[in-house]
Amino acid sequence: MTSATFGFAVQATCGKARAGTITTPRGDIRTPAFMPVGTAATVKAMLPGSVRATGADILLGNTYHLMLRPTAERIAALGGLHKFMNWDRPILTDSGGFQVMSLASLRKMTEKGVTFRSHIDGSRHEITPERSMEIQRLLGSDIVMAFDECTPYPADEGTARASMELSMRWAQRSRDAFGDRPGHALFGIQQGSVYADQRAESASKLRTIGFDGYAVGGLAVGEGQEKMFEVLDYAPDMLPEDKPRYLMGVGKPSDIVGAVARGIDMMDCVLPSRSGRTGQGWTARGQVNLRNARHRDDPRPLEEGCTCPACTGYSRAYLHHVIKSDEIIGSMLLTWHNLHYYQSLMQGLRDAISAGALADFTAAFHANVALGDVDLR
């Protein structure tokens, strides 16, 4: 399904959780949605058709990486990011701000924006709200994120407020620079750290500016799940009900289940793909380290009943072997399984919400994880 314009409709709710559909000219996105991360115009170790086969409706691309290499201008000249990376469905791009702060060197932030040196070649760059909007337009992003500062954690109230207020001024500049682009969406990002009054004030400012969707920013930055859930107990409620709510950079399966129950519609994380490259498999019974010698002779699949190529074609013994041997197929198979597991989890959440049975689903999820991995035979 495609739609000429960007839209969002909630089809079912269960408590605070919502199951819905984001419509875009490049296809529908079933929510709650998990977005695999395609940092440098590739979801690492996966072909786009395989990513789609896991059930992904949308990918995330990283403005910071792409602006440095191969550059947004080059991608635009080549027909945009979708064509460049051979993914014709929706793409959300971040604003670049978060990764400038975590990866670039010699950063200098002013009211205008941030200047920095590339972590690749030391070249000098600047991102401002206006430049971030330009880059994301050049990339052809379907969902554009406002340029903000991700407030570090912990931050005292004064620091958090100054950071949030700067992000809100940048949100207005992002809105102004984005302009009117039918079929493309601009999301604002709520800040305010762990302070409810600041979260409320941030949400209020964003609503006044008006966005097509709203992210909860400044979480998943080291505060831990308990603290994150405390903020999620109130922060999403401050955002418009009729727009998608996006929790950036989350997370572990249990983070996702908890966030969805608190009203989050979209998430992204490098965890399933990064774990896949280090021999970690995510299953309904938790995380499995396939480097461990206990899998060496195990003829069973990583996860019984999983329909991914890693589980239908290979034993744990094989996965152990190729991971120990640093074979690329180890990264390929485990990334595929992990993305498949994540998308299956999202489908389970959507189904449970539609059936009004999210509490049961969540209880079963935690009970399964608590069992731990299958025993040695």
Next chain:
Amino acid sequence: MTSATFGFAVQATCGKARAGTITTPRGDIRTPAFMPVGTAATVKAMLPGSVRATGADILLGNTYHLMLRPTAERIAALGGLHKFMNWDRPILTDSGGFQVMSLASLRKMTEKGVTFRSHIDGSRHEITPERSMEIQRLLGSDIVMAFDECTPYPADEGTARASMELSMRWAQRSRDAFGDRPGHALFGIQQGSVYADQRAESASKLRTIGFDGYAVGGLAVGEGQEKMFEVLDYAPDMLPEDKPRYLMGVGKPSDIVGAVARGIDMMDCVLPSRSGRTGQGWTARGQVNLRNARHRDDPRPLEEGCTCPACTGYSRAYLHHVIKSDEIIGSMLLTWHNLHYYQSLMQGLRDAISAGALADFTAAFHANVALGDVDLR
């Protein structure tokens, strides 16, 4: 097509070149055949279904690597190499001898066999003709190679003779140890370096012992194409006409074309997959280094008209980007293209032989390569 027994039939000849079919219980092998190398139970950066999609009828597995990790006994307990690596078509395994000499340390060769230390963990191992047959049986190999010494190049006549004669004694011991295994084939390996009389004597001894197929060994070890073709001008003719002839470790596309014209039916080489991991693409117009900046803005595919995923889905600019960024998808796409190109070349050779037009095909092949890569636009 499968057959209860191992067999070989020549369907067409063109000069010395032959187009035929090797039949095995695991499926037919169209010859001349190129066998991708699956060293450690994986063709690097490829899923088996993708290798098959390129047109490969058979893979090569490496006894040396597999005996060390995960071990032949472990693979046997897990159901054999086919099941382990999820490839149900024929597999040829080498004898381990060549890679012991090129990779292992503290090698000691005696009449009995060779002892060595693993390049992985320094552990002590021995391969004899009998042990090599046992390992290849444990792996479940369809085409088993006799254990031999690959005579180094250059070797003076005396050295070459002593090495050849040892290999012929080992060939007899391999034959004795292999026993009678319907549906499985044992290939003998001709040695004799660049000395025609020794090649003839080796062939004669092998024919006396009797094998299901015959390899030309001791080539592609640094002697260069001209010298190799000089030997191939006579060596294959010394082997039985009614059995497949296998040239081990070859080669570049031009090596393959020249070897087929000289009566070779089977080849293997790591080149297409290894090149793919270093940003080298093989095309009808020669080798293309995609790391080169001239591809940075090139919207064209690596090879116009190629139906592989790298060429149908991506520009040279994209391939350049992911290779420069060390993204796994660069290895995946280029390996796929290279294996696809190699298999297309084999299909072209088979068709040309069947049409009695190999000379035209060969001339066109060289003319195309001489053109060099497509110009910048």
